Amino acid sequence: MDLTDIHKIIRSKRRTVGLQVTPDARLIVRAPQKISDESLREVVRQKRSWILRKQEFARKNYFPAAPKTFTTGEQFPYLGEVYELSLVPGAYGPLTFDGKRFFLCEGCVPLAKWLFRDWYRERAAEVLSDRVRHYAALTGARYSKIGISNATGRWGSCSGRGVLNFSWRLVMAPQAVVDYVVVHEVVHLEQLNHSKKFWQKVKALAPDFLQAKRWLERNRLSLHEGAS
Numbered sequence: 001m002d003l004t005d006i007h008k009i010i011r012s013k014r015r016t017v018g019l020q021v022t023p024d025a026r027l028i029v030r031a032p033q034k035i036s037d038e039s040l041r042e043v044v045r046q047k048r049s050w051i052l053r054k055q056e057f058a059r060k061n062y063f064p065a066a067p068k069t070f071t072t073g074e075q076f077p078y079l080g081e082v083y084e085l086s087l088v089p090g091a092y093g094p095l096t097f098d099g100k101r102f103f104l105c106e107g108c109v110p111l112a113k114w115l116f117r118d119w120y121r122e123r124a125a126e127v128l129s130d131r132v133r134h135y136a137a138l139t140g141a142r143y144s145k146i147g148i149s150n151a152t153g154r155w156g157s158c159s160g161r162g163v164l165n166f167s168w169r170l171v172m173a174p175q176a177v178v179d180y181v182v183v184h185e186v187v188h189l190e191q192l193n194h195s196k197k198f199w200q201k202v203k204a205l206a207p208d209f210l211q212a213k214r215w216l217e218r219n220r221l222s223l224h225e226g227a228s
Helices: 037-046 048-061 106-139 168-172 175-188 196-205 209-225
Strands: 008-012 018-021 027-032 075-078 081-088 095-097 102-105 145-149 156-158 163-167
Touching: 018 048, 027 037, 037 048, 048 209, 075 106, 075 168, 081 106, 095 106, 102 106, 106 145, 106 163, 106 168, 106 175, 106 196, 156 175, 163 168, 163 175, 168 175, 168 209, 175 196, 175 209
Parallel strands: 008 027, 081 102, 145 163
Antiparallel strands: 018 027, 075 081, 095 102, 156 163
């Protein structure tokens, strides 16, 4: 496995190399700006078995879902539950949620994809900010900012400057899964690695983190396509 096997290399001010296998089995590498190609090759070679295992899993489980039609009765996830959509007359809307059902203005169907994404993004900002504050208070960790991204494969990230970013899609997952991702990034504020000490801290805050990790692996496609 070489650099030619990588679908995309994204260089930034990050300190470490990150590997991501997408739902359709493509390999994306995130790397520090100044790292050499030879160093990247060595990282990829060392992680070869992990990459192949993830790619095999992706190929066996990648079944693209049909695009959303935004019709009455269609279901949309939020914090691990699914809620049906009802189309309503034009005076009602454009998109609302009463805790039991989504309501979409009939005239707004052409804009529904973006309305849902905006709704999820707003809820994600609220939910994730609350959980970051909670776990940061427990650990004493300090962060500089929380951002909500459009990422499709990285549920969360932590920069060396204390900036935490989360995908808005994460808010479709169960609360326990949301909490695991938040814990993961909050612990990174103090441990910018995946050492044994890092995972010990994660487990102390989220004892069932392995179940959450497996849930994300099994359901990543449903999160990608939940509002598309």
